Amino acid sequence: MTGYLGDVAALARKDLRLELRARDTLPAMLLFVLATLVVFHFALPQDAGDRAAYGLLWVALVFTSLLGLARAWVPEQEAGALDGLVLAPTDRSAIWLGKTVAALAFLGAAELVALPAFTLFFAPLDASALAGVLLASVGICAVGSLVSAMAAASRGREVLLPLVFLPLAIPIVVGGVGASISDEPGKFLGFLGLYDVVFAILSWAAFEYVVTE
Amino acid sequence: MSITKPSLTVLATVAATLSGVAVAMIFFVAPEDADQGLSQKIFYVHVPIALTAYACFGLAAWKAFRLLTTRGLRYDLESYTGVHQGTIFGALTLVTGSIWAKASWGVWWTWSSNQLVLFLVLFLFYCAYFMLRFSIEPGPRRERISAVYALFGVALVPVSFLAIRLASDFIHPTVFTRDGPQMTGEMFAAFCVSWAAITLLAYVMYRVELAGKRTDANLRELREALAP
Numbered sequence: 116m117t118g119y120l121g122d123v124a125a126l127a128r129k130d131l132r133l134e135l136r137a138r139d140t141l142p143a144m145l146l147f148v149l150a151t152l153v154v155f156h157f158a159l160p161q162d163a164g165d166r167a168a169y170g171l172l173w174v175a176l177v178f179t180s181l182l183g184l185a186r187a188w189v190p191e192q193e194a195g196a197l198d199g200l201v202l203a204p205t206d207r208s209a210i211w212l213g214k215t216v217a218a219l220a221f222l223g224a225a226e227l228v229a230l231p232a233f234t235l236f237f238a239p240l241d242a243s244a245l246a247g248v249l250l251a252s253v254g255i256c257a258v259g260s261l262v263s264a265m266a267a268a269s270r271g272r273e274v275l276l277p278l279v280f281l282p283l284a285i286p287i288v289v290g291g292v293g294a295s296i297s298d299e300p301g302k303f304l305g306f307l308g309l310y311d312v313v314f315a316i317l318s319w320a321a322f323e324y325v326v327t328e
Numbered sequence: 329m330s331i332t333k334p335s336l337t338v339l340a341t342v343a344a345t346l347s348g349v350a351v352a353m354i355f356f357v358a359p360e361d362a363d364q365g366l367s368q369k370i371f372y373v374h375v376p377i378a379l380t381a382y383a384c385f386g387l388a389a390w391k392a393f394r395l396l397t398t399r400g401l402r403y404d405l406e407s408y409t410g411v412h413q414g415t416i417f418g419a420l421t422l423v424t425g426s427i428w429a430k431a432s433w434g435v436w437w438t439w440s441s442n443q444l445v446l447f448l449v450l451f452l453f454y455c456a457y458f459m460l461r462f463s464i465e466p467g468p469r470r471e472r473i474s475a476v477y478a479l480f481g482v483a484l485v486p487v488s489f490l491a492i493r494l495a496s497d498f499i500h501p502t503v504f505t506r507d508g509p510q511m512t513g514e515m516f517a518a519f520c521v522s523w524a525a526i527t528l529l530a531y532v533m534y535r536v537e538l539a540g541k542r543t544d545a546n547l548r549e550l551r552e553a554l555a556p
Contacts, residue, residue: 265477
């Protein structure tokens with residue numbers, strides 16, 4: 116684990132350690148996703164059925180990830196840490212990849228609570244739905260850690276992140292809902308994979324321009 | 329400026345003339361659609377506007393790409409103007425599409441028209457461009473972030489299109505198709521003239537807007553230089 120991947124691992128570890136010490140983000144995400152599922156129970160009419168619930172699961176996941184992403188770059192903003200990272204002798208895309216890995220860890224932990232809770236409250240999830248969640252999480256974190264870096268550079272970062280992120284997340288929701296409810300989930304999973312590849316490459320290549328002065 | 333101004337005047341005149349010719353052709357040369365009647369005439373405006381919006385977004389992304397690769401300062405305003413024009417034409421696409429949907433399907437909005445939904449997504453995405461741009465301090469960082477955002481836009485177009493195609497499978501089992509009768513030669517000619525007119529109009533608007541934005545930026549620089 117040296118070189119590029121070593122840098123990525125060190126950066127992701129730093130975020131996880133910060134979270135373990137301060138517990139800023141993860142408890143909020145867990146509570147939020149549970150509260151959202153409860154709200155959805157009351158938002159759905161009695162006879163709405165399971166298919167509507169699957170749709171709302173994706174709304175809950177996207178908004179929960181937004182909550183985590185909004186705080187993703189806060190540690191870097193304090194005390195000029197981002198400037199230090201940019202000056203560090205490493206490829207700048209490693210900063211993005213490290214942040215993506217950390218964001219994925221947070222979102223994965225939130226899903227570890229959210230998915231069993233969803234099964235308990237609403238309806239069971241099959242293997243293709245779980246595969247959809249996995250692929251969508253990668254896409255959400257890859258794009259999200261880039262656009263939250265963009266939003267963090269602006270004045271109104273909490274307001275801007277959802278505005279920028281939600282149009283980009285619409286394809287993810289389509290793929291995820293399709294993987295959960297469709298009879299042939301294969302093409303939706305393929306689509307999610309395509310989304311991940313396209314936007315991960317784009318984010319990886321573009322990140323340098325977002326953080327350098 | 330002395331070189332660009334006359335050519336811009338000429339272009340604007342040509343665009344205006346061509347628009348007049350296009351309107352005349354739409355109403356007098358192209359035959360009336362057997363199925364949809366008079367309401368089909370909006371096709372000659374709606375589709376060229378939509379294609380022009382795509383072209384503007386594409387131009388914005390190309391200029392953004394040039395900005396990131398060459399660090400040429402002038403590309404920032406060019407890319408910004410492209411997004412600006414694209415958003416205007418995108419909004420017009422939504423409006424004309426909505427009118428067409430009302431005329432032919434009886435509703436102002438339908439989720440089964442994939443192109444219309446795509447434009448709604450793009451419209452939301454590019455509106456956020458302005459929010460993002462104006463909440464970052466002017467400078468190289470804003471230019472780069474705007475450029476990266478504009479580049480994301482062109483990746484979002486095909487991905488969203490594919491997504492909306494896929495989504496229509498589970499939102500609407502049956503999809504409307506707009507396959508009217510085949511276009512006749514006159515219809516196609518009217519369509520092409522209209523397309524050329526609107527593209528040229530967009531280009532003239534782009535040039536005017538760019539000149540305005542440049543003047544604005546220069547003025548701001550001067551003001552900052554003169555401020556005590």
